[in-house]
Amino acid sequence: MGERVIRTADLRNMESYLNNLGNSVNIVAGQIENVGADLNNTKNTLDQLINEFHQFVRSDQLQKNVQLAETRLVKVRQELETEYGHYGDVRRRVNGILQAVDTSLIKKETIENASEDQMLAAPRYWLAPCLIALSAWINDNKELAEKAMNEAIRRDNEKTALFFALVTRRGARYKASRKWLENYFGLQDPHQLEREIVVLIDGFTNGIFGPDARIKCGKKVESWIEELSQKVGFVEEQREQWKVALESKSKKVDEELYPYLREFGKNWGEIEQSLEGVKLHKIIADYFQDVFAKEVTPVKSIAVAVDALLDTLVSRFDDEELPLRRDERLLSLVIQENGDQERAEKLFEEEKVIENQISFTQLLTNFSIHPEVSNASIATQKFSISLSKDWIKSAHEDLTAENRANVPIDINLSIDQWEGVTQDGTNEEELIVSINNHVEKRRNAALSKVKLGVQHWAGLIGGILFTLTGFGVPFLFILAGFCYLYFYLGRRNLRSRKAHISSEFDQLSKYCTENLRASIAEVVDYRRDYKENDANAQLVTEFLDGISPEQYTFSSFDSARSVQ
Template structure:
């Protein structure tokens, strides 16, 4: 009997020791669970930041690769242009050089003739080579050679040759020769389909190169072109759309996320908001563009020789149509480089600017290209002024249309998403309502989480087993009693874990409530700032309209190198 009691006491001590060890292990695990739970909110926030950082990294990597590809392609394209059309550049450099050499008589006529003949042999398809041969023959008084060379030059490109010799005649002071060639040039033109070099004629007119009679001829032709084009059905609407595209081409592509960090993170409409800011920023860029055109004095070249030489350089330096595909690819890659690898933004800019490099356009499109893309049209500021002045009414209408479209596209309601809560605001002034909605949403989520934090079937099973074993222990000894206590103790440990989990849920949701409240408050503050920012950018539209309304065509023809005062004909003013 004493032996049995010793064994039972020994066995009970072993069980109690094991339970204490198990309880200690469970306490350790419970502490670790508490630590994990306390880091849950921080982990959630870090995960969101890591996701954003990863997306930024991917975008930066793509842009870096596109930038590298664009720089590599740019080098290859320029090498291809040089290999295919490098000889053209040599011919272009010779054009004004021959004229200037003839002026100062430092080069023998025989040398000039030999040089032009060599250029003729090296560029068998280029119009300028036989034109220079004709020029050299004219300088050396070789009429038959000049006529044959002229015939070949006009066969290769009649329009450029006619404009070229019109400028040569003006340079030489041969007014009648200049007028005949210019009249021939005009006779070849179709105002619905003009070549890009027509801008040189407009440049000459704007800079006062032509004498009074020739200038009147040009203005009458221009007025006639505009009048003819205006007879088309839907002409005014076409001009509004054409100038609307030109104005939109000045839209910047900038990501304002660094300024609006919370809206860019918590608003699914951020792309629309960012686009609306950029669209409104177009107004200040357009204003600065037109101010640069019309502010300041334009100095006329000191002599007609310098003025014509500048125009000749512009005419011959324009790349020819066969070079156009490579030049367009070069331009696209240059835009990618300027946009730091953002191919989408570069393509949008290229699409809006590509009309400036079309082979043939109508006269009004030519004016648009000259006014808005001088770097592509190669025009002077005087020509820009003339082009804008002739197109003023169309620009005013187009600007009104574009401004109205920009304002219509501004989001009236800004949607917000914080965690899985969704709300919206118009002006950022409904903070109390949104905070209440957010608080209710988080409270609902907390209650759902608390409802899930309860004893499971296993725990209730242990409780039932413990009760049964305790009841059975009255007739079956202390071992059954201890087993019942162990089952109830295990269930009690489960209960404590549930209570610890519920407390952790309370803490986590308290942190979530605080972080979400701060995020919402920041979003609303940025909404107010965004509305103010957009309004300031949009307000510049009134300054643009005021500037455009003050422009008139009569003010923008330079007196040039003639002593006679130049006055726009009434027909030209009316057509403009």
């Protein structure tokens, strides 16, 4: 009786131990599953952190580039002021003398003395002897005027000629003005024009130089283009030049557009490039229409008009300042592009505005596309675009053809290890079946890996053996129970793990299907967006066909007025 009680108690304790063991096995199995899930979460989090880190580094670098550019820009401008600030005194004195003569409020002796001081302060500057010559001319000192003009010509023949062409035109000395203009024209090579030609073209288009000079300027422009056209490959060169100029107006696609194609489109780079290219049509059309919509209001007097050109000539085109002016422009572009050094350098190279010498056709391109940097007026901008319209049309047609040829036919999608192809989204159902089959294969592959281990089958076999031999040795039944229990718990845990894996793949299937549908919807939007924007190519052609250079050469100060 006592042995029976002890055995019963022992068996109850044994049963408790087995239950605890089973619970422990379940806990361990759950922890293993949690560890696996944690590893996946950790990997995803790590990938996200890596992307955020790269974005942070990029953002930080851009901010530092902006700060550095701002600091350097201040330094460059300070250097310009330090090195060439005294030139500004000479420049201001020129306009001061001209306006003083208009009002007759200052003695001629005062003008003469002030001019001589400036000659001493700027020993290398071409404008200083021009100032002396101007002063001597006012004081009727012909000998000094000629000496000063010869010195100015020695220092810079072209700027001096253009300067006195403007000054004599201001004083209604038409014969002298034509003579100086002829001198200036004789120094020009249309393949390598000096930068101050801007002033001449601006004066011509705004009707500054009088009727005779206006006709002469027009004929000279025609002869320059004719001479340049004789060069082999000229047309091809203009097309390439204008392609670069037009492309400089392109804008990046809004980062909030097409988020699914950005993430899941394997050839998103091609899609983005095609969008930037096709949206360029409307940008160019709007740009040209905006230029020609602006009204050109001529100033009231020739004196004011010439003074404005003189100010541009004497303050914008000194070769000594050119390196610093280049630095100033590049740094300004870095700030404009929010620290994107590569983009700023590309824009700087495309502009080709701040150069020592430049061809006439490149000059027209600069006037048309970069007027704020090339110092071109609205009248000059209109004239340049109308004069270049055939080259612009050819370049635009090339860009249009290239963009259409580079539009991706197939949109390659990649979503969580699945890859598929669509052209216009019409095979949506087919792709959904494909991605679901892909997920199902992955599910089956994952489930096939979840199976009982060798130790579990060994437990089952051990249980059977212990059962068969337990009739001779009853204690072996207890061991058989342990073995069966171990096998049972293993199978129960197996079902739990498979259920968990299946649930995860259900979520994955939903995730993949939703993102695929969203991506296909964006493919449809992309195709429609491209088609609508591509139709805008005709706007550029139609607009350019409706303009001609003759419409935009003004004669504000002539006896007759041109069409405006």
